[in-house]
Each structure stands twice: as structure tokens, then as C-alpha cells.
Amino acid sequence: TNNQEWWRGAVIYQVYPRSFFDSNNDGIGDLPGVTAKMDYIASLGVDAIWLSPFFTSPMKDFGYDVSDYCDVDPIFGDMSDFDALIESAHQHGLKVMIDQVLNHSSDQHPWFVESRSNHANAKADWYIWADANSDGTVPNNWLSVFGGPAWHWDSRRKQYYLHNFLDSQPDLNFHNPDVVDALLETVEFWLKRGVDGFRLDTANYYYHDVELRNNPPKEDVVEGSIGVRLDNPYAYQLHLYDKSRPENIGFLQRLRGLLDQYPNTTTVGEVGCDFALDTMAAYTQGGDKLHMCYSFDLLTHDSSMTHIRNTMQTIETGLGDGWPCWSIGNHDVERVATRWGNNHDPIAKSKIYMAMLLTLRGSVCLYQGEELGLPEAELEFDQLVDPFGIAFWPEFKGRDGCRTPLPWKNETLGGFTQNNQPWLPIAESQRALAVDMQDGNRDSVLHAYRDFLHVRRGHPELRFGDIEFLYNDDTTLTFLRSFQGKRLYVAINTSHQDKILPVEQTLTVLTLPEAIPSGYVDHHNTVVLPPYSVLLATVNT
Ligand code: TEU
Numbered sequence: 382t383n384n385q386e387w388w389r390g391a392v393i394y395q396v397y398p399r400s401f402f403d404s405n406n407d408g409i410g411d412l413p414g415v416t417a418k419m420d421y422i423a424s425l426g427v428d429a430i431w432l433s434p435f436f437t438s439p440m441k442d443f444g445y446d447v448s449d450y451c452d453v454d455p456i457f458g459d460m461s462d463f464d465a466l467i468e469s470a471h472q473h474g475l476k477v478m479i480d481q482v483l484n485h486s487s488d489q490h491p492w493f494v495e496s497r498s499n500h501a502n503a504k505a506d507w508y509i510w511a512d513a514n515s516d517g518t519v520p521n522n523w524l525s526v527f528g529g530p531a532w533h534w535d536s537r538r539k540q541y542y543l544h545n546f547l548d549s550q551p552d553l554n555f556h557n558p559d560v561v562d563a564l565l566e567t568v569e570f571w572l573k574r575g576v577d578g579f580r581l582d583t584a585n586y587y588y589h590d591v592e593l594r595n596n597p598p599k600e601d602v603v604e605g606s607i608g609v610r611l612d613n614p615y616a617y618q619l620h621l622y623d624k625s626r627p628e629n630i631g632f633l634q635r636l637r638g639l640l641d642q643y644p645n646t647t648t649v650g651e652v653g654c655d656f657a658l659d660t661m662a663a664y665t666q667g668g669d670k671l672h673m674c675y676s677f678d679l680l681t682h683d684s685s686m687t688h689i690r691n692t693m694q695t696i697e698t699g700l701g702d703g704w705p706c707w708s709i710g711n712h713d714v715e716r717v718a719t720r721w722g723n724n725h726d727p728i729a730k731s732k733i734y735m736a737m738l739l740t741l742r743g744s745v746c747l748y749q750g751e752e753l754g755l756p757e758a759e760l761e762f763d764q765l766v767d768p769f770g771i772a773f774w775p776e777f778k779g780r781d782g783c784r785t786p787l788p789w790k791n792e793t794l795g796g797f798t799q800n801n802q803p804w805l806p807i808a809e810s811q812r813a814l815a816v817d818m819q820d821g822n823r824d825s826v827l828h829a830y831r832d833f834l835h836v837r838r839g840h841p842e843l844r845f846g847d848i849e850f851l852y853n854d855d856t857t858l859t860f861l862r863s864f865q866g867k868r869l870y871v872a873i874n875t876s877h878q879d880k881i882l883p884v885e886q887t888l889t890v891l892t893l894p895e896a897i898p899s900g901y902v903d904h905h906n907t908v909v910l911p912p913y914s915v916l917l918a919t920v921n922t
């Protein structure tokens with residue numbers, strides 16, 4: 382294998398198109414809006430874009446409910462807008478990955494409309510239908526991630542259908558080979574159109590247990606590891622039968638076979654389950670399944686360096702020749718500046734967590750707005766549009782607070798739109814952090830991202846190197862990254878106090894750009910890490 386393929390160690394910028402930039406002032410971001418801001422994306426120094434879904438959709442889950450896998454929703458533009466986006470990205474040296482939602486379709490998809498029409502149509506078995514128990518109850522104890530049973534009664538077929546997410550997102554039946562063929566055709570459609578890869582939504586959910594066995598209860602529930610909350614009964618089951626089934630491996634191999642016909646394409650699978658790190662390893666080993674996966678392990682509230690180290694150490698142990706991808710924020714979780722920042726020193730923390738993410742081993746997904754250090758937007762109940770938030774309010778406020786429009790300018794409408802009613806409000810708390818405010822400020826989070834991404838590009842150790850962990854405590858992480866005989870020492874201090882560490886190696890400290898607080902080595906052979914600082918040094922041999 383070529384260990385310098387573009388996706389190894391790549392930084393992938395996640396664009397949530399609804400909230401990126403509104404080119405036609407209808408209040409909703411769109412594909413021409415992404416193209417209009419391509420200079421900005423390229424200016425960050427990332428390698429690729431991951432576009433959240435823009436396909437035809439009733440938008441019950443804001444595009445993660447697809448009713449036509451091979452077309453653009455009119456809200457976002459049309460196919461020529463997509464082609465223009467790809468062309469512009471490629472001219473800017475950026476790869477484009479799109480978000481494939483293969484596990485489930487919209488209930489408005491013609492496949493489901495046909496499937497539910499009766500028991501004997503050609504697509505009768507394309508979704509997961511099951512009879513009620515004799516007393517009318519649901520077939521088993523499986524639950525929806527978004528609350529309630531995973532089964533929805535259909536009064537026409539007089540059967541239940543499975544939905545791991547909203548009841549408007551019926552799960553496709555991957556045990557039916559026709560379904561697999563049809564889905565792979567949609568994947569090939571976009572490969573032919575020039576995409577460079579896919580983010581695979583819920584990549585471990587594709588298969589279910591055909592015997593529909595009940596999930597056992599889960600002991601020792603801890604927050605977050607599968608991306609669900611403790612106030613959701615879903616967290617209290619061990620998900621042995623509704624997802625992460627062994628049959629999935631065969632499908633991932635077929636998918637890889639297809640991708641291998643299109644050179645330089647890639648995949649990053651989203652893995653949310655009780656054994657996510659093992660699953661990530663299994664899905665990426667051997668070069669014949671997925672290229673990369675990410676789990677929810679860094680998307681929880683646990684920002685301690687002990688947790689980060691344990692997560693990284695565990696994956697490294699099991700990974701073999703597999704390759705991980707990490708993110709600390711996305712369109713599903715509270716923004717990291719709030720989740721990990723706890724409203725203390727959010728700017729300094731945004732920079733240091735960025736430095737951590739960009740020095741650990743693996744590719745990286747950055748979520749739009751992270752480069753600005755945006756805090757979570759505070760919304761009132763009647764401003765919510767996410768069904769997940771509406772269902773769990775007030776314990777959980779949903780995902781709208783991380784999806785509000787990106788602030789381009791410090792103006793009422795954030796320079797996002799001219800429409801007085803954007804689909805979600807522009808957060809007042811984010812205006813001072815708008816792109817135009819940070820562009821002119823050398824100390825800003827935005828400059829720190831640009832500068833540090835530049836540092837990362839200049840050091841193949843950070844991009845491709847092996848990792849060896851050294852000292853850590855809850856707020857300090859130190860490790861070595863080695864590649865082709867060169868070794869880099871990395872030390873990170875996420876606390877507001879100085880940290881002093883003895884060091885065995887002889888180090889030559891690299892000068893970091895001024896937006897990033899740097900540690901230093903003093904003459905007693907100790908590393909000194911000021912508050913929220915990072916030290917990068919070459920190890921002398
Ligand atoms: O998310 C999968 C998933 O597990 C999430 O539902 C997650 O548990 C939750 O959002 C945590 O807050 C993917 C997409 O990223 C999400 O936007 C979709 O709603 C979901 O799949 C269904 O397609």
C-alpha cells in the first residue's frame with residue numbers, strides 16, 4: 382500500500398450547506414453559496430470538503446432523509462450547481478466528499494412508497510417489515526436513537542417497519558441483494574460525477590439480525606460513547622442485534638471494490654456503537670473495507686487528556702494497518718468551544734484543542750465554525766426545528782445550537798443572507814467572532830487554525846507518523862510522532878496553569894506562529910508549558 386495517499390492524515394472540512402452561505406437570499410444556505418466561499422475554505426489550508434446531504438429530501442431530518450439519491454434538492458440548487466462546486470473545489474486543490482445516507486431513506490422515497498403499498502409488490506422486501514405480536518405489540522425491544530420504539534405501525538400493510546432514527550427514515554433491508562445493488566448504483570452515480578469520496582452516515586447500522594432477537598440490557602452505562610444521552614433509554618441496551626452485525630463486513634468489501642475502480646477516492650464511516658473502537662479497527666484493517674472511520678469518543682463531554690490518551694492508545698493497539706479519523710465537533714453535538722470550554726477561556730481552549738487534534742495520529746474532520754471558536758448558540762424552545770431536540774427538551778436541547786448559520790460579518794444577519802428570516806437565527810453570541818472580525822486579528826482562532834494547519838503540512842511526522850505516548854495527566858498530554866527516521870516531540874497543556882516536565886530527550890524547539898502559545902525548553906532540561914500552550918520539538922539523535 383501507498384502510505385502517502387491523500388486521505389491519510391488529511392484534514393477534512395465539514396460544510397453543513399444549509400448554514401454555510403445563502404446565495405439567493407431565501408434564508409437557507411445552498412450549493413452556489415459553498416462555491417462562492419471556496420476561496421475561504423482553501424485559505425484555511427484543509428485538504429478536502431465533506432458536504433452534508435444536499436439530495437432531494439422532505440427535510441424531516443434536514444437532508445438525512447433522502448427521497449432521491451441521485452439529484453439535488455431545489456433548496457440547495459441543481460445538478461449544474463453541484464458540478465460547478467466540484468470544479469471550483471478541484472481548481473482550489475480541494476477534494477470533495479459527499480455524505481451517503483445508505484442505512485435508511487425518506488418515507489417519501491419511491492422505493493418506500495411502493496414497498497408500503499401492499500405485501501406483494503416488487504419492493505415489498507426492500508425495507509424491514511415485521512408482523513405485530515399476537516397482542517398487537519412491537520416485534521421486539523429495539524429502540525430508535527431519536528426516542529421511542531424503533532418500530533412504526535403501517536396501517537396499509539398492517540405491519541411494523543424498522544426505523545433506527547425518525548419514523549420518516551425507514552431502514553433499508555440490506556439482507557436483500559437487490560437493495561445492495563441499487564444503493565451501490567447510487568454510489569457509482571456520484572463517483573462518475575467526480576466526487577473524491579464519501580462520508581458514510583451510520584456505517585455500522587446497515588444490517589440487522591434477521592431473527593429479530595431482543596437486545597440485552599446494558600450495565601455500566603457511561604455518557605457519550607455511542608453518541609446518545611443518558612436520558613435516552615437507547616443508552617441502556619447493549620446493541621447486539623439492531624446494528625454492528627457481522628454481515629456488514631461483506632457489504633463494506635463490495636463498496637470498497639467499487640471505490641477501487643475510481644483511483645484516489647476514499648471513505649470515512651461514522652461508527653456509533655458499544656464497541657466503536659474495535660469496530661473502527663475491523664472496518665479499516667486489511668485495505669479491503671473502509672479507508673477510515675470515526676467514533677463518538679471525542680464528541681462527548683470528556684475533554685480530559687487521560688480520556689484522549691486512553692482512546693488513542695486503545696485504537697492504536699487494535700488498529701493494525703487500519704487508519705483512524707477524529708473529530709471533536711460536528712452537526713450532531715454541542716459546539717466544542719462550549720462542550721469542552723465550559724465558558725472559561727474559550728479562545729485559548731479552542732486553540733489548544735485544535736493543536737491537540739492536529740497533532741494526534743489520524744485524519745481529521747473539522748466542523749464549520751470550529752475554526753472561529755464559535756460557542757453553542759442558545760435557542761428558545763420555540764426556535765427549535767430539530768425533531769431530536771424537540772423530543773428531549775429541556776434535558777437535551779437538540780442539535781440546532783450547533784447548526785445556526787455561520788457568521789461571516791459582524792452584522793444582524795451575519796453576512797450569511799439578506800433574508801430577515803434565516804432558517805435558524807444568527808447567534809448573537811457568535812457575531813463578535815465573525816470571519817471579518819477575525820481576519821484582521823493576528824491572535825484570532827481563525828489565524829491560529831490557518832497557521833497550525835500550515836505547520837502540520839510542513840511535517841510529515843504529524844500527518845503520517847507513528848505515535849508513542851509519553852507522560853500524561855488530566856490536562857497534559859505528551860507523545861512522539863515518528864516518520865522515516867525523524868521524530869517530533871509534542872506536549873500539550875490544556876490547563877490555565879504552567880506545567881513543568883522533566884524531559885529525557887534532547888530537543889530542538891520549533892518556532893510556532895504567534896497566534897499559538899508555545900512551550901519552551903529551559904536550560905535544566907525541562908519543558909515549560911505556559912497555560913494552554915503546545916510545544917513541538919524535533920528529537921535530536
Ligand atoms: O448520526 C447518527 C447518530 O448516531 C446520531 O443520531 C447521534 O447519535 C446523535 O445525533 C448524537 O447527538 C447520523 C447523522 O450525523 C445525523 O445528523 C442524522 O440525524 C442521523 O445519522 C440519521 O441519518
Ligand code: CA
Pocket residue numbers: 403404405406407408409410411456
Ligand atoms: Ca438559499
